[in-house]
Amino acid sequence: MRVPRPRRVRTRLALLYVVLSTLSGAVLLGILYLLFLHSSRSTFRMLVNRPGDQGGGDPLPTMLDMFSAHRAEDEARRQEELQQLLTQSGIALAIMAVLSLAVSWVVAGRVLRPLRAMTATVQRISARNLHQRLAADGPADELKDLSDTIDGLLARLEAAMDAHKRFVANAAHELRTPLTLEHALIEETLMDEDADVPEFRASFERVLEVCRQQGRLLESLLTLTTGERGLDRREPVDLADRAERSLAAAGSEARRRGLRLDAGLAPAGTEGDPELVDRLIANLLDNALSYNVPGGWVRLTTEIRNGRPVVTVANTGEPVPADRVGLIFEPFQRLDRSRGRDGHHGLGLSIVRAVATAHGAAVDARARPDGGLRVEISFPSARGRVTA
Structure with a gap:
């Protein structure tokens, strides 16, 4: 069964910080445990290998007898101390994990605060206020670069939108002019009660030429749109x-x-x-x-x-x-x-x-x-x- 991952970036960052902190603490405690264990064995070897007294006689059998007598007691005490060390270290590690979770949640929120501000600003921007910019301040870091990149994108979108508006207005004007001329030619011919076939023919020829111009304009507009869209084949x-x-x-x-x-x-x-x-x-x-x-x-x-x-x-x-x-x-x-x-x-x-x-x-x-x-x-x- 697949475990769903948290969707919020802040939650993921906080959990990542906690996991890293806990792993670091566990590794540190493991190193301390090994050092303590090594230190206990070194002390025992020093007691065994201590040189004899200068007054004569070999002290080694006496020390071995003393060690043999208290070996069980010392081993039990050492195991108890190691157990206490592990228990107390585990409790300390658990407390640190809880504290690191709280601290990580706060730190992740502060790190993501500029991103939330940029997201809110971008959501407010629409076709009516493309002039608005993020204008993030602060040090020149990755977030500042992201803000500047978005501002550059908005500037290009604003320029493209303005160009599109001018294009639509100009195209509407260019298309409206021949339509007005066609209407005037037809109306002029119809209002002339004495107009004969040659006059009608001349008017229709002029209207036909205007229609040809409109066709050329529409064909040019389609070609321009095709070129701006890019190539469909090479x-x-x-x-x-x-x-x-x-x-x-x-x-x-x-x-x-x-x-x-x-x-x-x-x-x-x-x-x-x-x-x-x-x-x-x-x-x-x-x-x-x-x-x-x-x-x-x-x-x-x-x-x-x-x-x-x-x-x-x-x-x-x-x-x-x-x-x-x-x-x-x-x-x-x-x-x-x-x-x-x-x-x-x-x-x-x-x-x-x-x-x-x-x-x-x-x-x-x-x-x-x-x-x-x-x-x-x-x-x-x-x-x-x-x-x-």
Whole structure:
């Protein structure tokens, strides 16, 4: 039958202290008992081996006779003293066990008091007061480290919650705008009593384009969520092969905008989700093509640098303040230069960052001195290199 263990940490600590104290006392009493026994036998040997008197005659037979006469009495007395020692030691050990139980209970409570305070504080923290911290004071020990770790976790949760709230608010705004536009287009057409079939067709085409924009927005949101969740699968991926596919898809858009599309593709093997890598490269190209200048260029390269596969997209464009480059990687956060262009919702580079993070890749974006951006994604090296 399994004996249930006490669930409370304080009880377990107190019992542990008592057991250790009792065992230590028992070992100490055992050592004292052995020393006392050894001392009694040493005294007897000294009496037997005492040298004779100087007056003549050998005293050894006399001492042996005396010892033989009192041997039974001395042995009984010694056994009685040992028994008394064991009895008194056992009583003292029992008293010490009871006292150590009380002391251990108090000491365990004082040791666990900071933990109880931290537990009560954490239980009071919810989504409404994530700003609250444990802020434990005292020496730099394990409990202080635990408190600081929990405070760091709460800070990250607060930042994530704030980012989530901003994301939801921005997504609601982005979804509400096309719905309002659809409603206005349909209402305008219905209120026009003289509207004919061509006017209805034109209104429906505009509504259809708004629906396409909504579909692209929802698809971008799903991709962003997938990238932030992490990878469901990993397989060998050649960045050069994926980049070539994206270049083929972006060629017509580059010609339509009158932009030069260059490429320098070298084998660069990594591991990850091929579909997400495709979306990452496609979004980099789409961003570079959309926010460019007439007669500009876009260059896509893949290579192995310092043992890591790297994909880089550089483009001409309008000047970007260096201190605001990081802003364009936030969801729905767009610079003034990018508002209202081609139905973009400010999610392209956010998806790039989310996919890169899911793959353990590093993102380095820099503003070019003569305008435009240079975005570099450095992936982890693959266990088995992908050959071209």
